[in-house]
Amino acid sequence: MDAQPTELLFAESRRIKGIFEAMTDGIMVVDCNGNLLLYNKVVEELFFPDRQPNYALTTYLSTLIKQGTSDGQAEVVLFKPHAVVLSNRYVVIRDTEGRPEGFVVSIRNVTERRNLDRRFSQFFAIMLRKEARLLRRARRAKKAIERRKIMHRLTNLSKNLVSLTQLRGGPLRIDKDPFNLIDLYEKAKAKYVPHFTKVGIKFQDDGMQETSPIPIRGHKNLFLQVFSTLFAKARHSLPKGGEMSFARTVEDGRVKLFVHFQGKGVNERINALSHDWSNQIDCVINGDSEILDLELAFICHIVQAHKGSIQFSNESDDNAVVQIDIPLDEESLTPPLGKEV
C-alpha cells in the first residue's frame, strides 16, 4: 500500500534532480571545510573542460571558505589552461542556531560577454574619435556639397552605432501579427526593382510566382526591412549586368526563401561573415577594414527573432546565396473548426 507514495516521491525527486542538472548556471553546495557536497554538471564542465584534471576547483574552494561575509560575489579567471572568466555569487547557509553550515555558490561563464563588452567599448571609442574628426572637417568645409557628404557619413555613423547597440542588446522583442509574406515581398519589389533596369541589373522571380500565400506570424515592418535590405544590397553590390533572383519552397510547416546574387566580386559584400557583426568590429579595430556594414547582421537578428534561420554562402567569387528559413503561422495552416458549409 505504501509503494505508490514512495514511487511518487522517487519520481518527484528525479524530476527535481533533472531540473538541477538542466540549469545553465553552475550550482554547488560546499561545507565549511571546503568539501563539495552537491554540484550540477555545469560545474564539472566549467572547471574541467575536456574532462582534464586540474587544481582549479580545489584551489577555488580553499579561497571561498576564507570569505568572512554571509554573501558576496567574486570573479574567477581560470587563466591557464582553461582561458575562461567566471562570475560567482555565494551565500552562507546556517543551521537553526545561526551557525554557518556551508556555502551555496552559483557560477556563470562570462568569458564571451566580457569579450563582447570589451570589443564594443573599443569600437565605440574608435567611432567617437571618427565622429569628432568628421565634425571638425564639416566645420572647415567651404562648399555645401562637401558639407553634405560629411553629414551623410555622420548620419551613417550614428545609424551604425544605434544598430550595434540593438544587436548587442540580445534578441529582439517583437509584437507578432499574422500576415502574408508575399504581400511584403511585392511591396519591396515594387519599390526597388524599377531602379534595377536603370542601372543594368537583371531581376527574375519565377520561383516566387506561385499563387498560394505564405502565412507568417511576426512583425510586418521588420520583415519589410528584410526584403528592402536584400533589394538595396543587390543594387549596391551588383555591377552592371549582374543578376538577382528570388525563389521559395514550402515544406514541413516552414518556408524557405532563396535569394541569389550573381555579379563580379559580389562575394566581398555578401558572404558567410556578413552577418557576424563582432567579426566586422574586429576588422575595424584591427584596421583591416574601414567600413561597417550592419544591414545583413540586422536582418539576421530579425529572422532569428521570428524563430527562423539565415545562411550566407558563396559558390564562387561572382556568386552569393542568402537562404532564409522561417516557420509558417500554424494557426493559419489549421482551418478553423465549424466553418464548413
Place this chain on the structure above:
Amino acid sequence: MTPKTNCNNTKKFSFDASLTIPSHIREIENVRIRLVSLLDKLSYPAKVKMQIFLALDEAMANAIEHGNPMGNPSIEFSYSITEQMCLLQVVDFGGHTFNPEYFEKLATVKDWGMGGRGIFLIKKLMDEVYYFFNPGKSTTLVMIKYPTPDSPPSTFGKTG
C-alpha cells in the same frame, strides 16, 4: 550510484605553509631561500626551478607593487610542494579586479618601460594559473608547476 567525475575527486586543499610577509621587494629573496632547499630536496630539475622562481618573482613583485593599499602593507604567501607538483599562492589585499588577458596581450606589443610582462611570463612558465578576485578585498593568484610533463594526479588536493 554517484558517477565518477573530476568534481568527485576534488578535496579541500590545505597548504603546507602559509606566511604573512611585509609588502616589500626585499622579501622576495627571503621567500626564494625558503623554497630553494625544498625543491632541491625533492630533486626538481634546474630548469623547472628557474621557471618557478622567475614566475614567483613576477607574482610577488606585482602583488607588492599593485596590491598594497595604505593600512595593509602585507601580502600572504602559501605553498605546497611535493614530488608531483609545486603549488604556490600569492594573496594581496588591494582588491583590484583586472583582466589578466589584457596585460598578457599588452606585453606582446609593448615596447616602452619595464613593466607589463609579469602576467605574460607567469602564464608562459607555469602549467596552471588561476586568479580569484574578491573585489575591494583581495586578489589571489594560484600557480602550479609540474616537475615532469606528466599529467597531474587523479585526485586533486588533500584533506588537512
